[in-house]
Amino acid sequence: ETGVTQTPRHLVMGMTNKKSLKCEQHLGHNAMYWYKQSAKKPLELMFVYSLEERVENNSVPSRFSPECPNSSHLFLHLHTLQPEDSALYLCASSQAASEGGYTFGSGTRLTVV
Amino acid sequence: GQNIDQPTEMTATEGAIVQINCTYQTSGFNGLFWYQQHAGEAPTFLSYNVLDGLEEKGRFSSFLSRSKGYSYLLLKELQMKDSASYLCAVRDGDYKLSFGAGTTVTVRA
Numbered sequence: 299e300t301g302v303t304q305t306p307r308h309l310v311m312g313m314t315n316k317k318s319l320k321c322e323q324h325l326g327h328n329a330m331y332w333y334k335q336s337a338k339k340p341l342e343l344m345f346v347y348s349l350e351e352r353v354e355n356n357s358v359p360s361r362f363s364p365e366c367p368n369s370s371h372l373f374l375h376l377h378t379l380q381p382e383d384s385a386l387y388l389c390a391s392s393q394a395a396s397e398g399g400y401t402f403g404s405g406t407r408l409t410v411v
Numbered sequence: 412g413q414n415i416d417q418p419t420e421m422t423a424t425e426g427a428i429v430q431i432n433c434t435y436q437t438s439g440f441n442g443l444f445w446y447q448q449h450a451g452e453a454p455t456f457l458s459y460n461v462l463d464g465l466e467e468k469g470r471f472s473s474f475l476s477r478s479k480g481y482s483y484l485l486l487k488e489l490q491m492k493d494s495a496s497y498l499c500a501v502r503d504g505d506y507k508l509s510f511g512a513g514t515t516v517t518v519r520a
Contacts, residue, residue, distance in 0.1 A: 302453075329506050340415070341498070341510040348506060388453065394505040397461075399444040402453040 301325045304389050304403035311379065312411055319374040319406045321389030327401070329394055330372040332364060335386040335405070347372060348394065379410045413437045413509035417499050422517045423489055431484045431514045433499035444508065445473055445484045446498040454498055458484065486516070494518045 302323045311317050323330065332344040346354035347366040361383075363375040372389055386407050390400035414436040423429040435443070442461040446454035460466055460475035460482060472485040486493055496513040503509060 331506075338419075338512060340512045341500075343507060343509070346506050354507065392506070397442070397459045399442075399446075399456050399459060399500070399502070400454075400508060401456070402446075404453045 302389060302391055302401050302403035304387075304406055306406060307404065308407045308409075310409045310411060311376070313379060313381075315379075316375070316377040318376065319387055319389075319408075321372040321374075321403055323370055323389075323391040323401070323403075325391055325401060327391035327393050328369060329392050330366060330369075331390045331392075331400065332372070332374050333388045333390065335388055341388065344374075376408075379408075381410050384408055384410045413501065413503070415499055415501060415509060415511035417497075417511040417514045419512070420515045420517070422519060425489055425491060425518055425520050427489050429486045429489060429516060431486070431497050431499075431516070433482045433484070433511060435480050435482070435499070435501050435511075437501045437503055437509060439503035440477065440501060441504060442502040443473075443475055443482050444500045444502065445471075445482075446500065448496045448498060448513070450495075457497075489518045491518050491520070 305320045329348045334342045344358045345364045350366045365373040386405045388405045389403040392400045417433045445457040448454040458473035465474045470487045475482045496515050498513045499511040500508040
């Protein structure tokens with residue numbers, strides 16, 4: 299149990315589907331993040347939320363849409379994805395500027411067919 | 412932009428020592444982190460450096476030189492369970508972590 303829970307663990311979706319990834323943290327952290335992890339590549343920051351407000355959007359295509367309804371929950375809504383979007387999507391949380399860095403969830407392994 | 416480099420792979424023998432180097436060029440600096448990630452699992456926090464010098468935590472130590480843009484993670488008394496990917500990350504500001512591509516360490520018996 300890492301303190302950050304992601305669901306589902308695995309997701310296979312067609313290019314015309316709409317699905318959502320969910321992330322939940324009960325650590326009292328004030329920031330949450332979405333990262334994309336592809337094989338042999340650095341983790342790519344997608345979105346940053348601080349106190350439920352989006353503070354960074356790293357030129358992510360509009361087919362990815364984040365939502366942060368409160369400080370404990372973060373969603374990533376997916377629609378009309380491409381096969382190259384297949385990757386591990388990691389959620390993380392942190393307390394701003396702390397020494398502990400991020401706490402990551404176990405990720406959602408997404409396959410787009 | 413951010414540029415963080417670390418070796419792709421390293422192999423060592425059980426009981427040995429391995430040093431993973433990380434060099435960085437970033438627009439800002441507010442701490443350097445090392446994470447361990449086993450295959451199919453979440454990255455887990457190993458160490459944090461914000462001032463120059465060595466931080467020791469049991470079998471793992473991490474070193475930072477801000478003037479050289481350089482860090483290393485030292486793994487001592489290697490065990491089979493240490494086989495994993497090790498990620499170097501630099502924080503810019505209060506939030507954003509930029510990651511290297513990771514170093515896959517294989518421990519052999």
